[in-house]
Amino acid sequence: xxxxxxxxxxAKFNRGVVMVITGNGKGKTTAAIGQALRALGHGKKVFMxxxxxxxKYGEVLAAEKCLPDFTIRQSGLDSFVMRDNPAxxxxxxxxxxxxxxxxxxxxxxxxxxxxxxxxxALDFKLLPLAEVVDMIHNxxxxxxxxxxxxxAPQEIIDLADTVSDIQEIRHHYTRGIKERAGMEY
Amino acid sequence: xxxxxxxxxxAKFNRGVVMVITGNGKGKTTAAIGQALRALGHGKKVFMxxxxxxxKYGEVLAAEKCLPDFTIRQSGLDSFVMRDNPAxxxxxxxxxxxxxxxxxxxxxxxxxxxxxxxxxALDFKLLPLAEVVDMIHNxxxxxxxxxxxxxAPQEIIDLADTVSDIQEIRHHYTRGIKERAGMEY
Numbered sequence: 001x002x003x004x005x006x007x008x009x010x011a012k013f014n015r016g017v018v019m020v021i022t023g024n025g026k027g028k029t030t031a032a033i034g035q036a037l038r039a040l041g042h043g044k045k046v047f048m049x050x051x052x053x054x055x056k057y058g059e060v061l062a063a064e065k066c067l068p069d070f071t072i073r074q075s076g077l078d079s080f081v082m083r084d085n086p087a088x089x090x091x092x093x094x095x096x097x098x099x100x101x102x103x104x105x106x107x108x109x110x111x112x113x114x115x116x117x118x119x120x121a122l123d124f125k126l127l128p129l130a131e132v133v134d135m136i137h138n139x140x141x142x143x144x145x146x147x148x149x150x151x152a153p154q155e156i157i158d159l160a161d162t163v164s165d166i167q168e169i170r171h172h173y174t175r176g177i178k179e180r181a182g183m184e185y
Numbered sequence: 186x187x188x189x190x191x192x193x194x195x196a197k198f199n200r201g202v203v204m205v206i207t208g209n210g211k212g213k214t215t216a217a218i219g220q221a222l223r224a225l226g227h228g229k230k231v232f233m234x235x236x237x238x239x240x241k242y243g244e245v246l247a248a249e250k251c252l253p254d255f256t257i258r259q260s261g262l263d264s265f266v267m268r269d270n271p272a273x274x275x276x277x278x279x280x281x282x283x284x285x286x287x288x289x290x291x292x293x294x295x296x297x298x299x300x301x302x303x304x305x306a307l308d309f310k311l312l313p314l315a316e317v318v319d320m321i322h323n324x325x326x327x328x329x330x331x332x333x334x335x336x337a338p339q340e341i342i343d344l345a346d347t348v349s350d351i352q353e354i355r356h357h358y359t360r361g362i363k364e365r366a367g368m369e370y
Contacts, residue, residue: 015362019357021212023352027216030216030218030219031213031216031219033219034215034216034222035368037222038243038244038370039368041244041246041248041250042366042367057223058223058224058226059219059226061226061227062223067247144367144368157354160355162211163354163355164210164212164353166212166216166351167208167352168348169349170346170348177202182223182224182227183220
C-alpha cells in the first residue's frame, strides 16, 4: 500500500463516529451526556452546545462544578419555541450556537462534540440543513459528533454512522408524575 | 382530605420514577449515566450497579476521579456470558449484585439507583424475575430506579412508569468503525 492508502485505511478504522439520537422517547440528551462522561473518564475533552435550551439543567451544574473538560454552552431561551412561528431571537440564538459549533468542531481541540437538540432546530427551520451537512462532511476525521433531538432530517440520518431511535413506550407524565429537578432537567 | 389522603396524593405526585431503557440500539447505559449526571448536578446521590460487566468503563473512571456522590459497583466478569449456558460464577456475581442492589434501594440513602444490564441478567436467567418485581414494588417511594438492558421482561415493562425502547437504525460497526475507549467503554 502507498502511504496515502495506509493513511486512508487507518482513518477509516480510527475515525470518529457521527451519531444521531432521535425519536419521541425519553433519553436522547441523557444518552449523549452519558457518552460525554464515558469519554471524560478516558481523559478526553467534550464540548456540548444545547440548542433551544436556556435552563440550568443538572448536567450544566455538574459540569461547572466538577468536570473542567466538559464544556456546555446553551444557545436558546428558557421558553418554548413556536414550531411554525419562531421568534427572531430563537433563530438568532440558534445561528450563534451553530457558528460556535462550527468553530469548536473545526478546532479539533475536542474529542467529542455534542449538538444537543440540533435536529429540532433543523426541523423548526432555525438553521439551514445544508450548512449542518457541510459541517459533518468537513469535520476533522478523529472528532466524534453526536446530534440529538426528535425529527432528525433524513439527510442527517443518511450521513450518520450510528443512528439510535428512542421510542416512547410509556412516559411517567401519563401516570401523574410531574417534571422534576434531576429527572427532566 | 385526611392527613393520610394528603400524604398519598403527595406521594403520587412526588414519587420516584421506575424507568426502563431497553431495545437493541446504542445508548441504553449512557442514557442512564446521563440521568445520573443530571441528578448529581442537583446535589442528589446516585448508585449504579453494572451487572455482567467487569471492564473499567469510562463512567467508572470518571466517577472514581471526580464524582464522589456517584458510586458504581460492577458485578460481573470482563467476559461474555453464554446465554444458554452461563457459568456458575456469572450467576453468583449477578446474585451478589442484586443482593447489594436490594440493600442500596431499601436504605433510601440514594435518590437514584441504576441497575445496569439487569434486563439481560433476567433474560439470561441469572436472577429470578419474582425477586426483582418484589424489589420494585417495595422500593421507598421517593427513590428513582432505572433498569437498563435489552430484552426487558414484560412484567418489568408493565410495572415501569417510563419505558424507552432504543431501536438501532444503524451502528458504526457496520461501517468498519471498531470498538473504542470513550465510545463503547
